[in-house]
Amino acid sequence: MKLYYDALSGHSHRVQLFLSLLGKPVEIVNVSLAAGEHKKSEFLKLNRFGQLPVLEENGAVLADSAAILVYLAKKFGHGAWLPEDALGAARVHRWLSVASGEIAYGPSAARLITLFGAKLNADEVIKRSHDILKLIDAELDGRQWIALDQPSIADVALYSYITAAPEGNVDISGYANVNAWLKRVEALPGFVPFARNAVGLRAAA
Structure with missing residues (x-):
């Protein structure tokens, strides 16, 4: 199994994380977003959308992190x-959406501004971040996991960009249920952390 990946990409991390939670070994192929390697002809043969991640497994080439999570869950998740x-x-797919x-x-868009200098409206994307974090925090009230009574690929899909939200100047300290949930994800056997970057609110941390 081969995963085309960039350590800065939360979409890549969620697939790497799930593979590790499943205990599935994988060969990592680094594709630099900063260098534009995902837009070069060789990579576009794998994914004509020019996006990460891409998974090669048993002759299949799969793109889109949500689709890959579904594939892995169906094939290896029992x-x-x-x-x-x-x-x-349906409850799981709701949160994949x-x-x-x-x-x-x-949160992902806010982080693009600080990491890659994306030309987005910071106030707008930070507001959108807090809007969804408030909803998720409310959803987690009295719950351990976002969709089911056990961890699911919904939790995996949401984790990376929420834990990295401070890198986009999105303060998550006030969301007690979200922070408790993050810790539960991090306590799962096989957990691998998302690389931390000293940008945004983490610049001075």
């Missing part, structure tokens, strides 16, 4: 990370 029943699966939507346009 029903533990993505339920087979319709209601459980949040990871691809509100998280991508909130």
Whole structure:
């Protein structure tokens, strides 16, 4: 199994994290976003969208982190990370959509400004970040995990950009339920941390 990856990418990290939680060995192929390697012709043969991550497994080439999480859960998760029943699966997919939507346009986008100098409105994306963090914090009230009574790929998909939100100047200290949930994810056997960068609120930490 081979994972095309950049350590700065939360999308890459969520796949790396899940592979580690599953105990699946993987060969890491570093693709530098900063150097634009994801837009070069060789990589575009793997993913014409020019996005990370990409997973090669048993002859299949898969792109999009949410799709890869679903594939890995179906193939190796034995029903533990993505339920087979319709209601459980729908609850997990709801939060995969949040990871691809509100998280991508909130905490992830805020971090793009500080890490890559993205030309985005910082006030707008920070506000969006707090809007979704408030919702997630409320959802976690009285719950251990976001979608089910056990960890699922929904938790994996949400984790990386939420823990890294301070790098985009999004203060998460006031979200007690979110911070307790982050610690629960970090306590899972096989957990691997997302690389920390001294930018945003972490610059002085």
